[in-house]
Amino acid sequence: MGPTQKKVIVAVVALAVAIALTSYYLIQGPGRSTVTQSPVKQAITISGAGASFPAPQILEWAREFTKKTGIVVTYSSIGSGAGRAMLFNRTVVFACSDPPLDKKLYSEHQGKILQVPWILGAVVITYNVPEIPRDVSLNFTGMILALIFKGEISKWNDARIKEVNPRVAHLLPDKEIVVVHRSDSSGTTRVLTGYLNKAAPDVWGKDLVGFTIDWPIDRIGRGLGGKGNEGVAKLINTTSYSIGYVEASYALTAGMPMAKIMNRDGYFVLPTEESVMSAVENVVDKIPDSPLGDFSDVMDAMLDASGPKTYPIVTFSYVFVYSSYEDGDVAKALSDFIYYALTEGQNKLIPGYYRLPSKVVDIGLKAVNILRGGS
Amino acid sequence: MRKGDRAFYLLLVPSLFSSAILMLILIHVTTVSLPAFVDRGLSLLTSVMWSPPTQDYGLLPALVGTILTSLISIVVVTPISLSIMFLVGDLLPRGLSRVFHRLVEVMGALPTVIYGLWGGFTLSRFLHGTVYTWLHDYLSYIPLFSCRPLSGQNILTAGVVLGISMIPYASSLLIEGYRAIPSRYIETAYSLGFYRFETYGLVTSIMKPLLIASIMLSMSRALGETTIVALTIGNAYVASPCLLSPGITVSAWIVSQFESAFIYPGALPALYAGALLVMVLSLLLSFLGIMLISKWRGVIYG
Amino acid sequence: MGRSTRKAINLLVIAVIVALGVLGLLPLIWLLYSTAVNGLPPLLEKGLSFITDLPPTPMSTDIGGIAPALVGTLISSSIATLLAVVSAVISSLFTREYMYSRISGFIEAVVRSFNGIPTIIVSMYVYTTVVLWMGEPNVVAASIALLIAVLPTAHYYLSSALRSVEERYREAALSLGFRRIHVLRYVYLGVARRQVASGILMTFIRAVGETAPLLFTMGFLTNSVFQGLNRPGNAISLLIFIYALSPYTNYHTVAWGAALLLLILVLIPVLLIEVLVKEARK
Numbered sequence: 005m006g007p008t009q010k011k012v013i014v015a016v017v018a019l020a021v022a023i024a025l026t027s028y029y030l031i032q033g034p035g036r037s038t039v040t041q042s043p044v045k046q047a048i049t050i051s052g053a054g055a056s057f058p059a060p061q062i063l064e065w066a067r068e069f070t071k072k073t074g075i076v077v078t079y080s081s082i083g084s085g086a087g088r089a090m091l092f093n094r095t096v097v098f099a100c101s102d103p104p105l106d107k108k109l110y111s112e113h114q115g116k117i118l119q120v121p122w123i124l125g126a127v128v129i130t131y132n133v134p135e136i137p138r139d140v141s142l143n144f145t146g147m148i149l150a151l152i153f154k155g156e157i158s159k160w161n162d163a164r165i166k167e168v169n170p171r172v173a174h175l176l177p178d179k180e181i182v183v184v185h186r187s188d189s190s191g192t193t194r195v196l197t198g199y200l201n202k203a204a205p206d207v208w209g210k211d212l213v214g215f216t217i218d219w220p221i222d223r224i225g226r227g228l229g230g231k232g233n234e235g236v237a238k239l240i241n242t243t244s245y246s247i248g249y250v251e252a253s254y255a256l257t258a259g260m261p262m263a264k265i266m267n268r269d270g271y272f273v274l275p276t277e278e279s280v281m282s283a284v285e286n287v288v289d290k291i292p293d294s295p296l297g298d299f300s301d302v303m304d305a306m307l308d309a310s311g312p313k314t315y316p317i318v319t320f321s322y323v324f325v326y327s328s329y330e331d332g333d334v335a336k337a338l339s340d341f342i343y344y345a346l347t348e349g350q351n352k353l354i355p356g357y358y359r360l361p362s363k364v365v366d367i368g369l370k371a372v373n374i375l376r377g378g379s
Numbered sequence: 380m381r382k383g384d385r386a387f388y389l390l391l392v393p394s395l396f397s398s399a400i401l402m403l404i405l406i407h408v409t410t411v412s413l414p415a416f417v418d419r420g421l422s423l424l425t426s427v428m429w430s431p432p433t434q435d436y437g438l439l440p441a442l443v444g445t446i447l448t449s450l451i452s453i454v455v456v457t458p459i460s461l462s463i464m465f466l467v468g469d470l471l472p473r474g475l476s477r478v479f480h481r482l483v484e485v486m487g488a489l490p491t492v493i494y495g496l497w498g499g500f501t502l503s504r505f506l507h508g509t510v511y512t513w514l515h516d517y518l519s520y521i522p523l524f525s526c527r528p529l530s531g532q533n534i535l536t537a538g539v540v541l542g543i544s545m546i547p548y549a550s551s552l553l554i555e556g557y558r559a560i561p562s563r564y565i566e567t568a569y570s571l572g573f574y575r576f577e578t579y580g581l582v583t584s585i586m587k588p589l590l591i592a593s594i595m596l597s598m599s600r601a602l603g604e605t606t607i608v609a610l611t612i613g614n615a616y617v618a619s620p621c622l623l624s625p626g627i628t629v630s631a632w633i634v635s636q637f638e639s640a641f642i643y644p645g646a647l648p649a650l651y652a653g654a655l656l657v658m659v660l661s662l663l664l665s666f667l668g669i670m671l672i673s674k675w676r677g678v679i680y681g
Numbered sequence: 682m683g684r685s686t687r688k689a690i691n692l693l694v695i696a697v698i699v700a701l702g703v704l705g706l707l708p709l710i711w712l713l714y715s716t717a718v719n720g721l722p723p724l725l726e727k728g729l730s731f732i733t734d735l736p737p738t739p740m741s742t743d744i745g746g747i748a749p750a751l752v753g754t755l756i757s758s759s760i761a762t763l764l765a766v767v768s769a770v771i772s773s774l775f776t777r778e779y780m781y782s783r784i785s786g787f788i789e790a791v792v793r794s795f796n797g798i799p800t801i802i803v804s805m806y807v808y809t810t811v812v813l814w815m816g817e818p819n820v821v822a823a824s825i826a827l828l829i830a831v832l833p834t835a836h837y838y839l840s841s842a843l844r845s846v847e848e849r850y851r852e853a854a855l856s857l858g859f860r861r862i863h864v865l866r867y868v869y870l871g872v873a874r875r876q877v878a879s880g881i882l883m884t885f886i887r888a889v890g891e892t893a894p895l896l897f898t899m900g901f902l903t904n905s906v907f908q909g910l911n912r913p914g915n916a917i918s919l920l921i922f923i924y925a926l927s928p929y930t931n932y933h934t935v936a937w938g939a940a941l942l943l944l945i946l947v948l949i950p951v952l953l954i955e956v957l958v959k960e961a962r963k
Contacts, residue, residue, distance in 0.1 A: 047905065047908065049905075049908050049912050049913070051817050051818075051900060051912075051913055053638075059739075060738070060739040060740065063738045063739065063903070064738050064739075064740055066904055067735075067738050067903075067904060070904040070905065076902075076904050076905045076908055077904060078900060078901060078902050078903065078904065078913050079901075080900065080901045082638055082639075083638075083639060085638075085639030085642065085643075086638035086639035088639070088642055089638055089639050089640070089641040089642045090638065092641070092642060093641060093813060094816060095812055095813060095816060095817050095818065096817065180527060180529060182529045182530060187614035187616075187627075187632075187635040188635040188636065188639065189431075189636065189639030189643075211430070211432060211433055213432065214430075214431060214432035215431065215639070216429065216430075216431050216636070216639075216643075217430060217431075217432060218428045218429060218430040218433075218435070218616070219615075219616065222440075222615045222616045222617040223427070223617055225526050225615075225617060225619060225621070225624045225625075226529060227615045227617070227625070228529075228530065228532060228613045228614065228615055228625050229613065229614030229615050229616065229625075229627070229635070230614065230926075231609075231614070231634070231635055231926050232926065232927075234926055234927040234928055234929075235614075235926045235927075237927075237928035238926060238927060238928040239530075239532070241928055242504070242530075243529070243530040243532070244530075245529070246529075246530075253739075254928060257739055257740070257928075257929065258928045258929070354739075354740055396768050396772075397768060397769075397772060397792045397795065397832050397836065398792065400829055400832070401792075401794070401795055401798070403806075404798065404802065404803070404806045404829075407806055407809070407810075408802060408805075408806070411809075458701050459701050459702070459704065459705035460705070461698075461701075462697075462698040462699075462700075462701035462702040462705065463702050463705055463706075465698050465702075466698060466699065466702040470695065470698065470699070479702075479706075481955075482706065482709075483706070484951075485948065485951055486709045488883075488886050488890070488947050488948070488950075488951050489712075489890070489944070489947065490889070490890025490891070490892065490918055490943055490947065491890065491892065492890070492892045492918045492921050492922050492925075492940075492943075493712065493716060493921070493940050493943065493944065494712065495922070495925070496716075496921060496925050496936060496937070496940055497711075497712045497715050497716065499925060500715075500925070500933075501711075501715050502708070502711075543705075543708045543709065543712075546705050546709065547709075550705075574687050574688070574690075574691040575691055575694070575695060576690055576691045576693075576694035576695065577687075577691075579694065579698075599797045600797075602799065603797070603798070603799020603800065603801065603802070604799075605799070605800065605801045605892070605893040605896075606892045606893060606918075606922055609922075609926075610922075610925055610926070630799055630801045630893070633801050633805065634801065634896060637805060637808075637897060638897060651805075654799070654801075654802050654805065657799055657802075658797075658798060658799060658802055661797040661798065661799060662794050662797040662798065663797075664797065665793070665794050665795075665797030666793070666794040666797070669793045669794070
């Protein structure tokens, strides 16, 4: 064996050893991994997927929960539609969705799937117009938004936008509006389009309500699609003269401006603890008191709700779980995670998400009970 | 037959492993997509709507975007890879040529996601502020540039970054081909008093099949590329002839819609239909390209 | 055409070629520069903890690290490379031994065409078969998807490695009474040792850089470094892709740092191959 061949073997072996060592080191880790593992016992992992609307909060909860209990929670923010698909396919054990199951799906899965409203959030309209000072929130009505998203209002200095923004009307530029929407199957889209249909039914028809819709603005050439709330926020941030819809926490975390929207009573409102609660009050009597109940009317009832202080685009976000699992450990772990979210988790809310009313917490506690074997 | 020989025939089974996988994938994609073709027929390819609430699925925007971005990438990569071939093969002095070649080879190992990251963050913003506004301001009578570029995320950006990512691959192919040409052809040309550019003309005509093959193979790769496109194209479901408009390709659309398609009746077959078309075209181009190269090699060495 | 005209055209053509060549290399260098400039600060700031810490959450103040992604990439790429190389060696040996039979021609053509499968379709296929069967996206499924994706690469390099072994070695061995299986070990893998090693490394590089095959098959593990082969994992390329699509600046920082790390991870084998090839030239 010549010297050259020796070198070759050494090189390949060195690479292999390096790989093996690194993997081993990382697996054993100097206490860095939050789960201490021996090769024999694996930690319990519960995997979930779904809406990006609640994702930042869920990721925060998951991180804290794993640190606390050692149960590893993974959550893939891939959109409400994909999350549901994965839950029905049984490739995840929990799914998050902003809209609850509609009447048809509910009757299909009645008794088998529990719906737990565990996060309360708001859809905000955010925009990127350099000429408008950061501390000013532009005003919009549902009608104006519908016209913008449909493409019929094409410029920022349109008379209709100026009309509701007298103070800054002179600052509105003569630029075309770029509309950023979701490219994936999105519960947030369902919430927004549901609102637009309720607030301006003549402009935004029922055929434009859904998780994925055929966006007229794309046809006109002024639409951009983002993957997840994350993608939409990113696109708005980096595209001048754009407008779009995201969950409140995305706008707040990224320091993006939020619009004031005119509610049913005629007032222009920002999403705040108060304005969100005011919307919830409209449905708190209509919400089923059990996770086995039918929530299909709750979402639309909360949109464009009445009340002088109400913010018009408020929604719960749900976690769907099966009422029983083959693997008892999984069921228990899920119940612990949901319990955590409903109790301790309520003190660890990120800006942009709001406290659940106690009546809603009770629904979740019933689900925890069912998962643990009760009824 | 001795023991060692018999054992050798067992190798036949694992050898067919790769072919088996390819067949399985082809069958899978075809069977899942069939209902879409049967139910929708031609409208699957001509409709521009993707609307689950009304169960209307049309692939035209995705198909148009796929073709446009791939063509743009070819326009970008062909002259550049040809030039690099001449530089490395002939123009540059030995040392510089080796460095250049090595640099090109190293770039070929780069993951496409890094091209996408850079393209989406850095290049798109640069192009938007400079090239695109210029193109629209001065050349908007050409339909290709007739729409106002509202951001750096559009078909042109996707095509350009796609092309850039293929430069190493195409260049290596051409350089290998250049080196395969027997030196006597080139020496004869120079001894006859050809100038460089005339020799290059000769080389190009000798290499024509290889050039075509390189275009085919690059196109085959461009058709299926996902990460670069998803990060640069704007994801707007529109079929537009304007390159400055955001758009979509089949692969990028699959990234957005695949995981949720299972719960919308009709969506999965439609998505697979797009995949089938891209895959078949890609495989065809790849196969033809490889055949062309081996045929050319045969001629050259003969 | 007059002499001076030809001279002028010659200069023009050469100028264009040089310009295009430079124009071509410019973005590639710019890309390396961007990655280095954006990726260095987080790597320097965090040092080794960048590869041992968990990724950040949107609210994290610390940018965290990419431990789960690094482990996932190394494990899935190693498995995929190993299996792909073995399969490629076997196929190549078979077609080489039976060079003139029809089946081998068919296999060659088919595997070569494999190059044309868009990797996102591989991901779709593995999701609908392996992931749905196993119950969740996991490292094994991701490895299988990677395996299918790098099979053409492995086959390309290894078959050319084996093709470079001259007939006379093989014939000499056979005439000496070697059994076919020993011819495999000592002649092909022995003589072509260096190219085989290069081929292995090139396949590994491909596997490390692939993203699309992992999209639907790997999952996205962030709260633990590794949970087992049959559980969700993560990968560097996947992490970069997902984080590039997000609006959080800390995510972007991690993405650039990971990109630089990926670059280094990919360049090491490339340099190793240079060493191998240089030795071969001597």
